[in-house]
Amino acid sequence: MISDRRLHISNLLSERPGERAAGEAIAPPTTPQRALTNGHANNAGPRPITRFVENGREYYAYGDRVVYPLPCDDVELERLDALHSMIHERALNNRLVNAELDWQAQRRLHILDVGYGTGIWANDLARLNTNISVVGIDLCSNSPARSDDTPNATFVAPLDFTQPDWGFQPASFDLIRMSQLSGCVPDWLQLYSTALRYLRAGDGFIEHIEIDWALRSLHNTEVTPGMRAVQEWWSLMCQASSLLNGSMAYREDTAELLLAAGFTDLNHRMIRIPLQASPRDARDYLLKRWYIGIMCGDDHRHNSMNSFEALSMSLFTRQLQMHPDAVRQLCQNVREAYKANRAPFFHNIHIWTARKPVS
Numbered sequence: 001m002i003s004d005r006r007l008h009i010s011n012l013l014s015e016r017p018g019e020r021a022a023g024e025a026i027a028p029p030t031t032p033q034r035a036l037t038n039g040h041a042n043n044a045g046p047r048p049i050t051r052f053v054e055n056g057r058e059y060y061a062y063g064d065r066v067v068y069p070l071p072c073d074d075v076e077l078e079r080l081d082a083l084h085s086m087i088h089e090r091a092l093n094n095r096l097v098n099a100e101l102d103w104q105a106q107r108r109l110h111i112l113d114v115g116y117g118t119g120i121w122a123n124d125l126a127r128l129n130t131n132i133s134v135v136g137i138d139l140c141s142n143s144p145a146r147s148d149d150t151p152n153a154t155f156v157a158p159l160d161f162t163q164p165d166w167g168f169q170p171a172s173f174d175l176i177r178m179s180q181l182s183g184c185v186p187d188w189l190q191l192y193s194t195a196l197r198y199l200r201a202g203d204g205f206i207e208h209i210e211i212d213w214a215l216r217s218l219h220n221t222e223v224t225p226g227m228r229a230v231q232e233w234w235s236l237m238c239q240a241s242s243l244l245n246g247s248m249a250y251r252e253d254t255a256e257l258l259l260a261a262g263f264t265d266l267n268h269r270m271i272r273i274p275l276q277a278s279p280r281d282a283r284d285y286l287l288k289r290w291y292i293g294i295m296c297g298d299d300h301r302h303n304s305m306n307s308f309e310a311l312s313m314s315l316f317t318r319q320l321q322m323h324p325d326a327v328r329q330l331c332q333n334v335r336e337a338y339k340a341n342r343a344p345f346f347h348n349i350h351i352w353t354a355r356k357p358v359s
């Protein structure tokens with residue numbers, strides 16, 4: 001079943017004729033066989049999640065603190081789903097899992113999605129592999145994560161992943177997956193170490209996906225005058241997010257952190273999102289169109305996702321005391337810069353996998 005939100009996304013990101021629609025199912029890995037159980041608890045204690053509206057968007061607070069700077073309204077859920085489709089369908093050629101899991105194992109595989117967002121990844125994976133069990137944890141319970149056709153996916157919220165106790169049996173998961181958590185993690189070593197504890201020894205994998213939002217170029221090309229707004233916006237993002245819950249910047253020392261946490265067999269894959277591509281190179285061209293569509297809005301449509309404002313409005317107004325109108329103007333400049341850009345800049349998607357050793 002394709003949700004209304006997904007249908008809207010596939011409309012917004014119209015493809016060239018003959019291309020797959022954004023909401024089509026992703027090909028399954030081979031299905032595992034047998035069932036086990038697990039238990040989980042809630043570590044969030046008495047701190048409630050409250051929702052509030054600020055500068056026209058809905059956010060959530062955890063207790064008396066705003067720990068997560070992005071909105072949590074329908075527009076944001078749609079944006080997260082669109083990024084999910086861009087990463088897994090476009091960039092990863094319909095792969096949901098990159099780690100070398102033993103899908104033929106004679107037991108039920110248990111998979112944990114840390115910071116599940118809309119639950120789209122957990123639901124997609126559970127739908128395609130009915131013999132596995134997928135659990136998502138998040139601070140905010142974003143409906144409609146729970147889906148009738150995926151009884152093997154469960155969602156636990158509020159559960160704070162920065163706490164060392166997630167309430168599961170140690171060594172109970174075959175895969176712990178995290179995606180797009182930059183800006184939410186004050187201590188990556190602690191997060192990786194907690195994940196390690198909940199993974200099976202010997203054949204338990206971590207998989208971590210992040211978009212590096214910094215402008216990149218092959219030969220360290222100087223940022224063109226047209227793209228200076230992008231550079232300014234990104235520099236403010238790094239500054240503001242560091243003042244809250246950890247920088248939005250991709251961690252260049254991810255390998256060292258995973259090794260320090262105790263992982264082995266590291267694998268790093270990097271996929272380029274080109275900001276300039278010719279229609280003759282269909283894959284790059286579509287990836288670029290998806291990225292620009294999600295981040296800047298389509299030329300012919302209303303920019304309903306407002307990605308740059310979604311990412312920065314709360315951070316810039318709360319941490320840097322910028323006026324909302326100044327944030328809107330900067331975000332508008334950034335959108336225009338991206339759309340007008342003809343220089344070969346790109347962003348990177350990083351995919352890390354690593355294994356928990358036997359001892």
Ligand SMILES: C[S@@+](CC[C@H](N)C(=O)[O-])C[C@H]1O[C@@H](n2cnc3c(N)ncnc32)[C@H](O)[C@@H]1O
Binds near residue numbers: 080084179
């Ligand atoms: C940018 S979204 C990414 C969602 C999803 N992983 C994806 O790739 O679409 C980050 C998610 O992490 C959750 N989050 C942030 N801080 C958290 C925390 N301390 N504990 C649990 N979840 C948290 C947010 O509520 C949000 O759903």
